[in-house]
Amino acid sequence: MATVKPKVDAVIVGMGWTGAILAKELTDAGLHVVALERGADRDTQPDFAYPKVVDELEGSVHRRFLQSLGQETVTIRHTGDATAVPYRQMGSFKPGTGVGGAGTHWSGCHFRPLPEDMRFRSNVEQRYGKKFIPDDMTIEDFPVSYDELEPHLDMFERVCGTAGKAGVLNGVVQAGGNPFEGSRSREYPLPPNPDYLGSEMFYKGAKEMGWHPYPIPASNASAPYINPYGCQMGPCNACGFCSDYGCLNYSKASPNACILPVLRRRGNFELRANSQVLKVNLDSTKKKATGVTYLDAEGKEVEQPADIVLLCAFQLFNVHLMLVSGIGTPYDPETNTGTIGRNYSYQNLNRVVLFFDKSVQANPFIGIGGAGATMDDLNGNQLDNGKAGFVGGGLVWARQPGAGPVRGINVPAGTPNWGSKWKQAVADNFRHSFYFEVQGACMSYRQNYLSLDPTYRDGFGRPLLRMTFDWQANEINASQFFVDQALKMGRTLNPLSILGDAKKDGEHYNITKYQSTHTCGGATMGNNPATSALNRYLQSWDVPNVFAIGANAFPQNNGYNPTGLVGGLAYWAAAAIREKYLKDPGPLVQA
């Protein structure tokens, strides 16, 4: 028998970015909030203290801050008629665990969406006609506009101390920023970080191409900063241990550095780490959640009753929890009905590596997670998709989160993997090469979706989440187009040699190669309950006292990294709960 805890106003599943934001907002509103986090509690001191934290074997091989797949993973297959196999070793994507979630070990590239990203389908239809969108492509508009989100996107940047340069301020284009961005109400809280050699070269090459380069907005503090919650951040020292690692310096924005210091002092907030939520409990009508059931640190079952259940467990696990709890109807690709699992998408990421002679001091061990340079000349409405022949935009950027030899050393094509020649190449190239990344949008399709696996179980006896995903022709074409552009630009810089890894025609999704942890969709927001799991406030259409906050809400993935929009949506949902739901609990949008 489960121990039953006293009922609280709200229970939050997961203490990463979205969980921390919702906890802050709802405790501000006076609610009693309990947060359940499956992993351990963590904070800058002592968990990210120098020097122990800058250990490549522990950080990048043992993956000390990332999720262990031992208990929970997903199964993957390329098509609906195949048998899925488990994602046994981490490769393609790396979810987080522990207090801070992936918000602890992300890099910090902090983009807002473009206004046209928010009305994605309508925009494509208007520009190229309905027929331009293939039948199996299930892209949608977000049911919220850029203008509605602007104050919330702004708030997230304030909390993170994002370093950048505005391109459009109150409708007026600014020099040095992204001239194509949506209008902002304010300048970034901090100026851009300094440039590495690679980003300096990017500016040079991009100008050669006629592009409009600008500093990547990065949530890695470029100067001392105090956020609206009173949390202090120190300037990033370019340590080179950003992605995969917790920040030793209070410089990278994370729930740990930017929100938890305030939450931890609050009487109406309770954080229970090492608490694995198994499911959301529903009453007999299946229209109301009564709380959640979790396993405590000792593995004992506990029931936490609550008036509101907030799923903040990361995109994949939000969808999993909805499926195992029986919230909403699972998606069926045959009939194209049901909503949970629908519109799964990912990110189309490729790399171009440039090798130079020894006079070029690229120093890849220097790193600032999210900082560097990029451009939007091939993203959003700047790209003529009609001419390019695919849907969705993308970016090329120079970014250098920091590299050490355990994380791998790039060597020119044709170099053997071992022996004296390999050694020579490694010694010659380590300090004299850098890379550009090519990041593109990923569309959603009828045949790419999430469901429960019929065979494999997690360590708690639940069916694993099953991912049915493969690259479609649209994304392969896009990958070739963008990598080609990046190669063209790279060649203007006269490297000794250059490597590009565009996807080949017919290439399948490879789960062994890290690509990005930008997994999206599966429980999307929309205006139509027949095609979306959540309404425009990220509230479940089926169980209105459940909200699912995260990239699960994206109907497709745009060209940027997701977290800027994820944070903005978290503040947007929190405002709706505070201003509307608490006054009149129930559906915020009539179906």
Add this chain to the structure above:
Amino acid sequence: MSEKDPSPDALQSRRRILMGLSLAPLAAALPGVHAADKAAPGAGGSSFAGADDPRRYTPSFFKDTEWAFIQAACDRLIPADDTGPGAVESGVPAFLDKHMQTPYAAGAIWYMQGPFLEAPAEFGYQGKLTLRDIIRVGIDAMDAHCRKTYAGKTFAQLDTAMQEDLLTQAESGKLKLEGISSKLFFSNFLNEVKNGYFADPKYGGNRNMGAWKMIGYPGMRADYIDWIGVRDKAYPLPPVDLSGKRG
């Protein structure tokens, strides 16, 4: 020394003496070690002898036969040459022996439940062996193959060119081994050798930060804000490791 005298220094030096004594004859009998001696410039001299000579490490995970394979294979994969230190003199075999005893090598962060199905390469490893078993089963299978094919000789007893040839065949998966894919074994083994070569010296390899010096990696300094804008000079400082030692 009584049990009530746990002074770490005393223990350490006693352990070193014991290890040195017990291992000396065995190390001398290992063909891989001879090869390393010859190939490494200056390796046989002052820098390579002494109490912390990596050849005096006593393995606690690997059996003697496996240890001989490891010495030889490490020396082929990362030989000592003019570019920089070899895996053997860097202590990679000791790293491997220690790393195999971690929860990581026991599969702690891998999903290890069956059924274990065949799947295309894009889906990664789908077998049920943990990392340490892949390494151990692989070494035994390589040696079994060698004994069968080369008149009873183990991998370590073959000449350098033959060893290289076998590793090349394993890399491509052409080599047929009993019970395990040679490609799976090779890729995991090579990966571990590189981990040991480049990881912090506290894990047993990368002795004296030799691998970091070779590539010009400053190690665990983790503070470069003063150098981010310098373009005309190579980064000047030598590496520092996790214990604060400078290379």
